[in-house]
Amino acid sequence: MTNEEGADAVSAPSRVPGLTRREVWLRRQRRRGILIASVSTAVVLTVAVVGITSASGWPRVKQLFFNGERFKKDFPEILGYLWVDIKLFLQCIPFILIWGMTIALCRNARTPVLFPLRAFAAAYTDIFRGIPVVLTIYLIGFGVPALGLWEGEIRFLGLGGDVRSVYLWGPVALILSYSAYVAEVFRSGIEGVHESQRAGARSLGLSQRQTLHHVVLPQAARRVVPPLMNDFLSLQKDVALLSFLGIIDVFRRAQSIKDLRGNYTPYVVAAIIFLCLTVPLTRFVDWYTARHRRRTGGTVVA
Amino acid sequence: MSPKVSIRNVRKSFGTKAARRTVLHDVSLEIGEHQVVCLIGASGSGKSTLLRCINMLEPVDDGEIWLHGPDGAIDLAEPGLDPDPIRRRIGMVFQSYNLFPHMSVLRNITLAPTKVLGKSAPEAHATAMELLGRLGLADKAAAYPDQLSGGQQQRVAIVRALAMQPELMLLDEVTAALDPVLVGEVLNVIRDMRNDGMTMVLATHEMGFAREIADLVCFLKDGVILEAAPPAQLFSEPRHAETRDFLARVIASGRL
Numbered sequence: 001m002t003n004e005e006g007a008d009a010v011s012a013p014s015r016v017p018g019l020t021r022r023e024v025w026l027r028r029q030r031r032r033g034i035l036i037a038s039v040s041t042a043v044v045l046t047v048a049v050v051g052i053t054s055a056s057g058w059p060r061v062k063q064l065f066f067n068g069e070r071f072k073k074d075f076p077e078i079l080g081y082l083w084v085d086i087k088l089f090l091q092c093i094p095f096i097l098i099w100g101m102t103i104a105l106c107r108n109a110r111t112p113v114l115f116p117l118r119a120f121a122a123a124y125t126d127i128f129r130g131i132p133v134v135l136t137i138y139l140i141g142f143g144v145p146a147l148g149l150w151e152g153e154i155r156f157l158g159l160g161g162d163v164r165s166v167y168l169w170g171p172v173a174l175i176l177s178y179s180a181y182v183a184e185v186f187r188s189g190i191e192g193v194h195e196s197q198r199a200g201a202r203s204l205g206l207s208q209r210q211t212l213h214h215v216v217l218p219q220a221a222r223r224v225v226p227p228l229m230n231d232f233l234s235l236q237k238d239v240a241l242l243s244f245l246g247i248i249d250v251f252r253r254a255q256s257i258k259d260l261r262g263n264y265t266p267y268v269v270a271a272i273i274f275l276c277l278t279v280p281l282t283r284f285v286d287w288y289t290a291r292h293r294r295r296t297g298g299t300v301v302a
Numbered sequence: 303m304s305p306k307v308s309i310r311n312v313r314k315s316f317g318t319k320a321a322r323r324t325v326l327h328d329v330s331l332e333i334g335e336h337q338v339v340c341l342i343g344a345s346g347s348g349k350s351t352l353l354r355c356i357n358m359l360e361p362v363d364d365g366e367i368w369l370h371g372p373d374g375a376i377d378l379a380e381p382g383l384d385p386d387p388i389r390r391r392i393g394m395v396f397q398s399y400n401l402f403p404h405m406s407v408l409r410n411i412t413l414a415p416t417k418v419l420g421k422s423a424p425e426a427h428a429t430a431m432e433l434l435g436r437l438g439l440a441d442k443a444a445a446y447p448d449q450l451s452g453g454q455q456q457r458v459a460i461v462r463a464l465a466m467q468p469e470l471m472l473l474d475e476v477t478a479a480l481d482p483v484l485v486g487e488v489l490n491v492i493r494d495m496r497n498d499g500m501t502m503v504l505a506t507h508e509m510g511f512a513r514e515i516a517d518l519v520c521f522l523k524d525g526v527i528l529e530a531a532p533p534a535q536l537f538s539e540p541r542h543a544e545t546r547d548f549l550a551r552v553i554a555s556g557r558l
Contacts, residue, residue, distance in 0.1 A: 196396065196398055196400045197400060197402065199359055199396065199400060200396065200400030200401070200402070201402070202359065202385070202389065203357055203359065203389055203392075203393075203394040203396075203400075203463075204389065204390070204413070204414035204418065204462070204463070204466060205386050205387070205389040205390030205414060205418040205466065206386075206413075206414060206417060206418055207386050210417055210418075214402075214413060214417065215402055218404050219402075219403070219404050222404070
């Protein structure tokens with residue numbers, strides 16, 4: 001703020017009927033903020049557009065990536081495969097939640113008899129979080145069917161098909177990988193419940209199992225929702241990795257059109273389709289997290 | 303007077319063998335049925351640990367803690383003893399209330415009676431409402447803990463413990479976290495419990511209250527009961543120099 005403005009503010013305190021001095025000041029600040037934000041956005045966008053379109057390679061990039069004619073033709077074609085991604089995503093979620101929770105509970109097991117389970121859970125999360133998802137997909141998606149252990153069909157909760165099908169082992173690979181991340185989310189949620197809650201429950205005579213069931217897990221569930229939704233957001237994108245196994249989804253279809261026409265516009269189409277899916281989900285996660293924080297942060301003590 | 307709890311030569315330490323910190327040295331104490339025993343002393347003197355040992359929230363290293371009941375006496379210091387059947391006979395109230403924030407007041411109170419004692423929901427409900435009514439909290443049954451004042455939360459925590467119909471109540475600095483104007487309502491509840499004949503052990507910093515309510519006051523310092531006497535004697539003619547020193551400091555800080 002310059003001296004002139006400061007002097008102005010002191011000498012002429014604008015009075016608006018029905019508003020406090022602070023409200024008047026806040027209103028002025030807000031208007032100024034909006035103005036500055038709009039101007040700077042316009043400047044940045046102009047510089048970016050001018051900079052990119054004036055590059056020497058732009059006409060070629062425009063022809064290869066942003067071809068309007070191809071866009072019109074390819075968009076409906078690729079959009080038709082969106083349900084494949086959504087279906088695979090939705091099929092994986094229940095399995096990830098169940099398996100992730102199982103691993104988390106194994107890791108929290110304290111009795112000596114259950115030590116093997118604890119060791120298994122620790123090794124499991126280390127291994128699957130340590131391997132790139134795409135590698136897990138290759139190893140499981142191609143490796144397990146190649147073993148040729150069984151023949152026939154497996155169907156469970158809408159998942160499955162022929163036991164050698166990539167439509168079975170691809171999602172299984174995603175489930176195994178994501179369960180490791182989700183297990184860690186659950187574990188930190190369980191450990192985040194304060195020790196005094198356990199003491200309160202145990203002092204009433206509730207057993208360890210009852211304490212977990214009635215006191216610890218319900219409170220952990222609330223605090224794991226935001227990080228859990230973050231994991232599912234990245235799962236939504238990683239479903240596209242299954243196309244490496246030959247599953248035809250948005251990404252795979254875009255790739256085959258690209259191969260056929262020698263134009264990259266289908267990739268841009270695929271990117272836009274994924275954004276239409278993930279941006280609303282991201283906004284929802286942010287909104288939910290903010291609401292969650294308000295609710296749990298606003299403890300009232302009279 | 304028949305005994306309720308007999309504590310004999312209890313020792314308790316925390317930490318590993320390399321860095322051991324002993325919090326209770328050879329503590330012995332006799333708590334009679336319907337008696338109120340107050341544990342006083344500076345923070346870290348072992349008051350809370352002693353209470354937690356009686357409720358088996360902390361396992362003791364050595365010594366005996368006999369809980370006398372209608373079916374004879376049980377040594378709570380016995381290593382490997384299942385704590386759950388013991389804890390349902392002993393109520394405990396904590397400094398930080400430890401209410402379950404995701405449950406209504408009523409559910410906080412009825413959870414253990416239904417799940418642990420196997421009472422029917424209507425029966426547990428009726429007991430809870432009766433106790434809440436007696437403590438002037440009947441209109442809070444549907445509220446959640448974070449909608450209550452500290453004093454109300456602590457009274458709900460007391461009701462939650464009482465709903466198990468315990469033979470003994472352990473109160474761990476139950477007014478220490480409260481706004482001064484809310485302390486009175488909790489102390490009134492404790493007075494009422496005393497008049498109902500409840501056996502109680504309190505760790506407390508409220509010296510005036512201890513003086514008024516206790517049958518026996520124990521002064522702890524560094525994990526040792528230095529002096530145990532009826533309040534009239536302990537507060538007026540403390541025998542031990544350390545007790546005199548402690549009380550002088552309490553008086554100097556305006557809390558007695």
